[in-house]
Structure formats: C-alpha cells, structure tokens
Amino acid sequence: MAKQIVILGGGTGGTMTANRLRRRFDEDEAEVHVVDRDDRHVYQPGLLFVPFGLTGVEDIVRPRARQLRKGITFHEQAVESVEPERDRVLLEDGTALPYDVLVIATGARLQPEETEGLTGPGWNERAFTFYTPEGAERLRQALDWFDGGRIVVNLVDMPIKCPVAPLEFTFLTDWFLRENGVRSRTELVYATPLDAAFTKPVASEHLAGLLEEKEIELVTELNAGEVDGVGGKLIGYDGREVDFDLLVTVPLHGGAEYLERSPGLADALGFVPTDTSTLQATASPNVFALGDATDLPASKAGSVTHFEAEVLTENVERHLAGKELVAGFDGHANCFIETGFHKALLIDFNYDTEPLPGHYPSAFGLPLLKESRLNHLGKLMFQWVYWHALLPGRDIPGIGPEMPTRGKKLTART
Amino acid sequence: MATTLIADAPVDVDDEGFLTDPAQWNEAIAEAIARENGIPQLTDRHWLVVRFMRERYLATGMAPSIRALGKESGVPVKELYELFPKGPAKLAAKIGGIPKPKGCI
Numbered sequence: 001m002a003k004q005i006v007i008l009g010g011g012t013g014g015t016m017t018a019n020r021l022r023r024r025f026d027e028d029e030a031e032v033h034v035v036d037r038d039d040r041h042v043y044q045p046g047l048l049f050v051p052f053g054l055t056g057v058e059d060i061v062r063p064r065a066r067q068l069r070k071g072i073t074f075h076e077q078a079v080e081s082v083e084p085e086r087d088r089v090l091l092e093d094g095t096a097l098p099y100d101v102l103v104i105a106t107g108a109r110l111q112p113e114e115t116e117g118l119t120g121p122g123w124n125e126r127a128f129t130f131y132t133p134e135g136a137e138r139l140r141q142a143l144d145w146f147d148g149g150r151i152v153v154n155l156v157d158m159p160i161k162c163p164v165a166p167l168e169f170t171f172l173t174d175w176f177l178r179e180n181g182v183r184s185r186t187e188l189v190y191a192t193p194l195d196a197a198f199t200k201p202v203a204s205e206h207l208a209g210l211l212e213e214k215e216i217e218l219v220t221e222l223n224a225g226e227v228d229g230v231g232g233k234l235i236g237y238d239g240r241e242v243d244f245d246l247l248v249t250v251p252l253h254g255g256a257e258y259l260e261r262s263p264g265l266a267d268a269l270g271f272v273p274t275d276t277s278t279l280q281a282t283a284s285p286n287v288f289a290l291g292d293a294t295d296l297p298a299s300k301a302g303s304v305t306h307f308e309a310e311v312l313t314e315n316v317e318r319h320l321a322g323k324e325l326v327a328g329f330d331g332h333a334n335c336f337i338e339t340g341f342h343k344a345l346l347i348d349f350n351y352d353t354e355p356l357p358g359h360y361p362s363a364f365g366l367p368l369l370k371e372s373r374l375n376h377l378g379k380l381m382f383q384w385v386y387w388h389a390l391l392p393g394r395d396i397p398g399i400g401p402e403m404p405t406r407g408k409k410l411t412a413r414t
Numbered sequence: 415m416a417t418t419l420i421a422d423a424p425v426d427v428d429d430e431g432f433l434t435d436p437a438q439w440n441e442a443i444a445e446a447i448a449r450e451n452g453i454p455q456l457t458d459r460h461w462l463v464v465r466f467m468r469e470r471y472l473a474t475g476m477a478p479s480i481r482a483l484g485k486e487s488g489v490p491v492k493e494l495y496e497l498f499p500k501g502p503a504k505l506a507a508k509i510g511g512i513p514k515p516k517g518c519i
Contacts, residue, residue, distance in 0.1 A: 157481045163518045192517075193480065195504065199516040207519075221501050223480050225491065237480070237495050252481060268486040276475065297476035299518045333518070347519055351475070355519055 003030040003320055006089055006099040008079055009256075010036035010064035012044075012302050012391070013291030014105035016309040017316075019393035022069045024317055032071070033097060035089065037078035039064050042133060043383055044161065045302065048168055048338065050136035051143055052176045057133040060383070067391045079106070082262040084284045101286050101316050104265070104272050106258075108161055108292040108300060112251035115156055115227060122229020127247040130169060131161070142246060143176065148185030149245030154234055156224050156252050157193050159271075161292055161300045164347075166190070166250050167197060168338040173248075174214045175340030191219040191234065191242055200354040203347065206369045210339065224249075253300075255293055271295040276351065277327035279312045286319065288312050297351065298331040306390050307332045307401040313393075332403040334360065336379035344375035350403040358408035361398050365407055421446040425511075432507065432514045436472060439511025447509050452499065456509070460497055463487050467503075468510035477507050477515040 005021055007014045018034045025032075046060030065074040078092040082102065089097040110131055112118045118127060128139040151173060155166045170190045177183040190197060190211065197211055197218055198204035211218055225237040227247065234242040255270025264283045266272050273282040274294040281287040290312050291305035298304050311328040318325050331351030336344045346366050347355035357369040366375055389396055417426050421442035426434045431447070433439055444464060448456050456464070466487040470478045480503045484491035494502035503515055 157479045158515075158517065159479070167519075194515070194517050195501075198519050200519055203519045221504070223491075223501075237491055238500060267482075269482055273474075295474060297474060335518075337519070349518070 002028055003100040004033070004098055005030050005101045005103070005316065006033045006035065006097050007103040007105060008035050008082075008089065009105035009107060009291075009293070010034045010068070010074065011041060011105065011107050011291070013107070013293070013305040013309060014103070015041070015064070015067045015391045016306060016393050017103055017105060017290065017313060018072050019067075019069045019391065020309060020313040021316060022072050023393065024313060027071050030320075031073065033073045033075060034064075034068060035075045035077060035079060035091065035097070036064055037076070037092075039076055041067055043386055045379075045386075046383060047130055047133065047136045048165055048172070050133070051130050051139040051169075052172055053140055053144075057137055061133065062387065067387070069392070079256070079258040080261065081258050082265060084263070084265060084287060087286065099286070101288065101319060103312070103316070104259075104281065104287065104289040104293050105291050105305075106256035106293050108159075108253040109256055109270070110251045111254050112249070114252045114254075115224060115249075117229060118227040118249065118251065120227075120229055122227075122232075125229070126232060126245070127227055127229045127249060129249050129251055131165075131250060139248065143173075146177075146182065146186075146246065148182050150187040150189065150243060151246045151248065152189045152191055152234060152242055152244035153248045154191040154222070154224055154242075155193070155250040159300055160250050160253050162335070163299055163301075164335055164337045166192075166248075169248060170216055171210075171214065171340045172338055174216060187217060188215070189217045189219060189242065189244070191222045191224070193221065193223050195220050200349075202357070203355050203369060206357060207345070214340075253292075259293075267295055269295075276331070277311075277329050278315055278325040279308055279329055280315065280319075280325060288316060288319075296331070299333045299335070301333055301335055302386070302390070303335060304331075304333045309393070310395075310401045328401060330402055332401055336375055336382065338376065338379060339371050342376050343371040343373055344379050345369060345371055346375045346378065348403065348408075353403060353405075356408045356410060360407060361404050363407040368408065428514070430508075430514065433511040434513060436468070436512050439468075443511060444509045447511075451505055451508065453497075453505075453509075457497075459489060459493070460509075463489050463494065463497065463502070463506050464510040467506045468512055471507075471510070471512040477503065477512055479503060479515070 043060040130136040226235040259266035290308040292300040334348040498505040
C-alpha cells in the first residue's frame with residue numbers, strides 16, 4: 001500500500017518538500033498531502049518593498065495549489081490538532097488524515113497582541129508592521145502621507161522571520177525619505193533588544209559605519225513591554241521610553257496555533273523542537289519539521305528552509321526505508337540585505353561560521369559583506385528564482401545545502 | 415578573548431566578560447560574576463533563571479530570549495527585571511557561563 005506523507009503548511013518549506021518528495025516517489029509508493037488554511041502563497045521577501053511602493057501586494061501573492069506538482073493532494077483546511085501517538089492529523093472540518101510521515105512546515109505566527117497596547121488605539125494608524133500583506137499596504141499609505149517627524153523601527157524580541165529585515169526596512173526608509181525630500185525633517189530610530197545593530201564580530205567590523213553614514217539613531221537593549229499608540233510612546237520593561245510619530249514594529253513570533261493543541265510537539269513559544277542536523281522532530285521518529293516552524297538556532301529565512309528541504313526529503317525517504325538518517329544540515333543561510341540607493345549586501349553563514357567577507361558561492365561570485373549594485377539586482381531577481389526554481393524543488397547548480405568556504409576570507413580570529 | 419581568574423578558577427572570557435566555554439563554569443564563578451554586576455547575593459529565584467538559561471543553551475545551542483524566559487522559567491518578565499536590573503537575558507547568560515545572545519549579523 002502507498003505510504004501516506006502529510007505536510008502541514010503550503011508555504012516555502014511545505015511546497016518545496018512536497019514537490020521534492022513527489023519526484024522521489026512513484027504515486028503507488030507514496031501519497032503526498034499538503035494542508036493549508038488558505039490558498040494565498042505570499043512571497044514574503046517582497047513584503048519589504050511594499051511600503052515604498054516598489055511592488056504591490058498582488059505582485060507577490062500566488063495560489064498555493066498552483067505551486068504544487070501533479071499528483072499532490074491539496075487540502076484547503078485549517079489544522080485542528082496533531083495526535084502523534086495515533087499518527088494522524090485532525091482538520092477543522094473533522095476529517096482525520098492518517099500519516100506514515102508528518103512534515104511540519106507551518107511557519108511562524110505574528111503575535112502583536114502579546115505586547116501590551118500594541119494592537120490597541122493607534123494600531124495601523126501610528127503603529128504598523130510590514131510583516132503581513134495588509135500591514136505592509138497600510139504602512140505604504142502612511143509613508144505616502146508622511147511629512148516629517150520621528151520614525152521608530154523596533155523588533156520586539158527574537159526570534160523573528162528574516163532577522164535582518166528590520167534593518168533593511170530602516171535603510172530603505174532613509175533612502176525613500178531622501179528621494180522624497182523629507183529626510184531632513186525626520187528623525188529615524190532603530191530600536192533593538194540586542195546590544196548592537198550588528199552583533200557578529202566580523203559583520204560589525206565591516207558594517208559599523210552604515211548607521212552613522214545614514215544618520216540613523218540607535219537604541220540598544222530595549223525590550224519593548226508596552227506601546228502607547230495615542231501618546232506615541234514605546235516603553236521598555238526597564239522603564240525607558242522612546243517617542244515616535246510613526247512606529248514600525250516587528251511583533252513577537254510564535255508557532256502555529258494548532259501546535260498548542262497537539263501534545264508534546266511544540267515548546268512554550270509554539271516552535272517545534274527539532275534535531276539540528278537531521279530535521280527529525282524530537283517528539284516522534286516519523287515527524288519532521290523545517291523552516292520557521294522549528295526551534296533550530298538558525299535564521300528563520302527562506303534560504304535556510306531551502307537548504308533544509310534537501311536534507312529533510314532525503315531523511316524522509318531514509319526513514320520510510322528503515323535506513324539511518326543523514327546529519328546533513330549545518331545551519332547554512334544566506335541573505336541579501338537591501339541598504340537603499342539600489343545597493344545591497346550579501347551574507348552567508350551557518351551554525352558555526354559567522355558571516356565573512358569574500359565572494360559567494362566561489363571566488364567569482366557575488367561580493368559578501370559589502371554594498372554593491374550586483375547584490376541588489378540579485379535580490380530583485382530572486383523572486384523569479386523563488387517561484388520557478390526553489391518551490392518546484394530544482395537544485396541550483398553550485399548552491400548546495402552545505403556552506404561553501406571557497407571564496408571566503410577565513411582569517412583566523414583571536 | 416583572554417584567560418582570567420574568576421573565583422580562583424582560570425576561565426576564557428570574551429571582551430565583555432562572557433565565558434566562551436560553558437564547561438569551565440561553576441557556582442562559585444556564577445556568584446563572583448553576579449557580585450561584580452551589582453547582585454550581592456544570588457537568591458533561589460536568581461538561580462532558577464540562571465539554571466534554566468544554562469540548561470536551555472546546552473540543550474539547544476541558543477540562549478532563550480527574555481520572552482522565552484518569562485514564559486518558561488516560571489519567573490515573569492517584570493520580576494526578571496527586578497532580579498537582573500537592565501538586561502535580564504544578557505546578565506543571566508553571563509552569570510550562567512554561556513555566550514552572549516546574538517543576532518544573525
């Protein structure tokens with residue numbers, strides 16, 4: 001009988017995994033099911049550009065089902081819960097989906113309501129987030145009308161999706177305001193719970209000047225506990241107050257809600273405890289997880305998910321064949337970081353190696369840790385790569401799951 | 415990075431005094447770091463947080479954030495700030511002998 005593979009989540013990780021598994025198994029060997037509560041697949045890196053009118057929400061959303069290969073069953077249903085001890089998933093309409101292997105790819109959920117006052121008066125009027133299509137569109141309208149004042153960009157606490165996005169947003173805001181002639185009437189503030197904008201030694205050495213150059217005020221070690229959206233105050237747990245006319249927040253993140261109703265699958269924040277190198281969930285040998293849904297100490301980013309998908313599909317096949325899993329994932333991530341003025345940085349790193357200068361993926365590749373126009377073009381081109389190569393699960397020549405060291409300046413540090 | 419003596423034990427620390435090798439840690443070191451950072455005496459509540467922090471780091475490779483501490487350690491965020499003034503996650507990490515919490519860049 002065909003094995004049942006159930007994948008929860010039809011986003012980046014779920015789609016890639018489904019397409020890769022569909023190619024690995026004949027249809028009489030395995031059925032592949034994907035469950036998602038809606039049919040809107042958002043190209044999330046595009047959200048960063050929406051507030052500046054550089055792209056529209058309609059340009060970054062496509063139907064989920066259309067990204068799945070033939071032979072994959074798509075269920076447009078919310079998940080009620082998972083019963084790992086009975087190997088089945090309960091859907092909201094009462095359907096039970098039994099599985100031989102379960103893949104959790106339901107990403108991270110935004111929880112602005114967990115910060116006192118944030119979603120109260122002033123939400124989407126003075127306080128915004130660009131982490132949802134609706135929020136990004138509201139923020140676009142607000143920035144359109146913005147005529148000077150104090151803009152505060154704040155990430156409430158780690159972990160967040162795309163940890164560099166708040167910085168990128170700040171850089172792009174600086175550029176946008178200069179283009180529109182209102183930068184001289186604007187104070188731009190970046191407020192972070194970490195103790196610096198750049199916390200990795202080599203990156204901070206190379207990028208320390210960026211904030212000063214762009215006249216961005218830095219507030220560090222601010223753990224935002226409360227927002228007063230009418231009075232325009234961001235208030236830290238330590239009592240510090242940061243005034244704003246316009247707040248751009250990256251709210252707290254947690255795992256999907258059904259995980260709270262699924263015994264033993266998630267930690268207190270709703271993330272799935274997962275083996276750092278095999279991607280098997282600690283809860284059960286036939287459960288795997290990838291992407292933003294896991295508790296891995298890796299960045300919550302599409303590139304990470306892509307590298308994970310290669311290892312995860314291999315391990316699902318091995319698990320079904322009763323073979324030993326491969327410890328193939330090394331935490332590899334790479335990200336383009338928009339810095340405004342048609343330039344971007346590129347960083348590449350893993351669990352053990354911090355972002356280093358040099359070139360990626362080899363000596364003749366894109367410059368690392370350095371602003372360049374080429375990286376900006378790379379970031380723009382990436383949307384095409386996402387829909388046409390990453391989601392279908394095609395391998396990109398020269399870009400493998402393990403972090404490359406060729407082309408990097410691996411200078412010894414003391 | 416440098417080697418220094420804390421509570422008569424040689425330990426490797428970074429520029430800001432965070433231990434770089436959690437295996438070199440012991441309770442006397444924790445108390446010495448606490449005193450140096452304005453906490454004269456570690457109470458049971460302090461220890462609860464410090465141990466939680468350390469165990470979580472050793473198990474997952476990542477220090478929990480202030481929010482995870484508030485949810486999972488059994489000590490609410492407001493109290494965390496009373497116990498570890500200024501930056502609870504950072505100070506508890508330092509006392510617990512684990513590296514400083516970092517972002518990705």
